[in-house]
Amino acid sequence: MTTISVKGGPNPVPGARQVYALAWPMTLKAIFLHGTVVIDGFLLSSLGEGALAAMGLAAALGGIVLGVIFAFSHAMQIRTAQAFGGGDLVFLKSVLASGLAVSLGIGVLGVAMILIWGGSLIGALAPTPEIAHQAQLYLSIFTIVIMGEAVGQSIASFFNGCSRSKLPLYGYLLSVPINVGSSIVLIHGHLGLPAFGVAGAAMGSAIAITVQATFWSLLLLRTNDHLRRVAGWHNTTFLPTVKRHIRFALPIAATFVSATLATHVCSLIYANMSLNGFAAMTLIAPWNLLAGQVAMQWTQATGILVAQLLGKRTPEDVLDRFLSRAWMGAFVTAGIVSMIFLAMCLSLDWIYPNLEGETRAILFGFLPILLVIQFPRATNAICGNTLRAAGDTVYVMHIFVWTQWAFRVPATALLVLYFDAPAFWILSLFLWEEVLKFPAFHRRLWRGDWKRSDVSG
Template sequence: MFLPLTSNAYIKRNISLGWPLALNALLMQSMLMIDTLLVSPLGEVSLAAMGIATTIVAFILGIQMALANGTQLVMSRAVGSGNSQKLANSFWSGMLINMLVAVFFWVMLTVLDGDIIQWLTDNANLYNEIAAYLNVAKYLVLFTAITQVITAMFNALGQSKIPFKSYLIELPINACASYILIYGVFDWHGLGVVGAAIGSVIAISLRMVFLTVCLKYKQGLDLSFNSKMALFINNIKLHFVEIFPVAANVTMLSIGATVYQLLYSQLSINAYAAITLLMPWIRGGTQFITSWAHASAITISQAIGSKKLDNLTQDVDISIIMAVVLSVCSCGLFWGLSFVIADIYPGLDPETYLALSAIAPLYILLPFIRGYNTVHGHILRALGKTTAVFKINFTGQWLISIPLCALLILYFDASLFWAFAVMPFEEAVKALPFRYLARKTLSEFDSQTADKLI
């Protein structure tokens, strides 16, 4: 059965928008991985300090990205409406909110860094190295606030290749600058862990300059601030109300993932090692599904902004079908990974390989269910149901799955298979509410609903 021409055009547009988003996410993840790789020869203390410090920074950057993603949906609707004033208001509202959040975290890392580090470790050597790294890395938070909102603007405009190019600039600069600053050059011995932080700040500041110049000279884009202050303040309030549940959702899921890791740490050392090895693959292996969901949300938001609602249900159906196809492909890749993972990580304890084999069916299946939920979540946010998405995720994770995981591990002393099975179980629990809410929202969505969102 052949798809209508309109569907083919929708798919091509989303793919064109989505593949740079996927590579952007992979490159962004690689930034902290590069620093960790470069620091590893300095020894266990430096590596442990780097791990703790980057966990703190990555948590903050995740919240900033979530805020920018919420702004991205608002700007996408403004792009669809063709109203330059709405687009400018959305951009400056998103920038102000993200900068205020960035300043808040910067102050936290400046004033309370000692308390935060002491809460995480009581090792004096670790304390000094973490403090030195965070004293520089906290400026990443300020630069990221700007780059994320500008990136969201280009994504909303359907020009995701420009942020992709900015990452291609940032990545080699970060690697080279960090290496020189960590290990030194000629007779200079370098700065150690602090050098990694400085290298990252240099790289992201240059990326910020590149994106700002691209935005300034973007033809046909007018971001002049011409709004009355009272109207702008009201716009900020409405903007925050919409994007806050997105940030809260990401924060909740991030904390939930950390709780899962803490619970899994109560299993045997081999079981925990197996899960630790798999987690980066699970995060990276689902990026293309997530990026397709992002692209779908942007395209649907643009359609809502332009009030072209005739094909809305059809576009949502196509988005879900393609997400399922990508999820099946991801499952196939994880199936292939199960055969070669022992070659990728040679020299491990035989019990660790047995643990990896035991949960292979689960991590192969996980992308399929998670991909289905991911696309529903992003589409529902585009339709204005950000709070409802948060409630479904909160219920599925915090009220059902995490208590179940704790019960299985801490009370029943369950095996690794049943403990890890809670993760796909969580996704299965959320699948039906997501589908029901999406169908209900689509059936009720009309031009009046679109007007309220705009």
């Protein structure tokens, strides 16, 4: 086994400062990632509802493939941290090669399915032939984005797992301005170019992702070129190594895919609510997504550091001390998110001046839930990411899948379709879901088996 002395890794007993150093670039990266979709929608809004419908339809289909790629990249992030913590170069090379191979495989399969069935599916879903034509054109160009993300997200996850979370952020600082600038030019036909409309937004994204993936690839060659000269694979040969990577990643990916599907199903059910209630649920969703990144990325950074410590076979008392410090930090970040929602709710008249008063009243009524839910959500996420870091991925998957599909989705359907419940009680289901997860997560963590996990396999 080839090993290295890991430079730039965490201290033997890392604390909140190390988690923060890893988490803040990941938080900004996540905000840039989700904010790009909002920017594309804003840039196309001047072309009318038809253009937005075409982009939304195409992006929904392409987003399914991207969602699977992002889910597997999160698993690669944890696996990389395990290898990096142990200082095993063969393991590290194997994770990088396996993660890229799996991600590219998903990208190729997804693009093939889009090219074969995407056109007919869009034709069946689009309200008019013109919207269908624009959506098909957007989606065909968007396949470049899918392949670029298949490469880029794997490299970004590798950097995060190696405690180099600033490197992926640099890629977004480069690509986001390129995306906005090129989309404006291509959508509206500036600088002597023709106006491509909806297709121009896809072209801008494709250009930006290509630049971003190329930039990250060059950074990878610059920082980890030595891995190409490392002989051997972690599980004897490459094929068993990839299979082992998939076995580790599949439950994590399934957890993220399940969460996405549950959210989409609930969103379809929300359409049966009153117009004001549906509008309030729709408006609160992006706030939850963006503001929640503050606490979520803290807990993911905690999981990365736990995986590194387990890779180093760190003593149990050191693991306990680190996790207690990270837990305190998670409560602080949860408090910050709560204050963001407090400020949002107190500023509704300014943020949404054109909304009906009833919709603003419903949004303000969400405040007690938004203040309270951040704390059980943060502590559950600490447990989940810690258990994943120790390889207990199937148990974590079961907690998420059962609470989503045996509780939240059917409860949402019952409250909306049968009881016609107010929006407050619909949103409260997210809080009750966290309450249900709480004992299952904490009982497993307090049992302590994770501290003795061998993550080198």
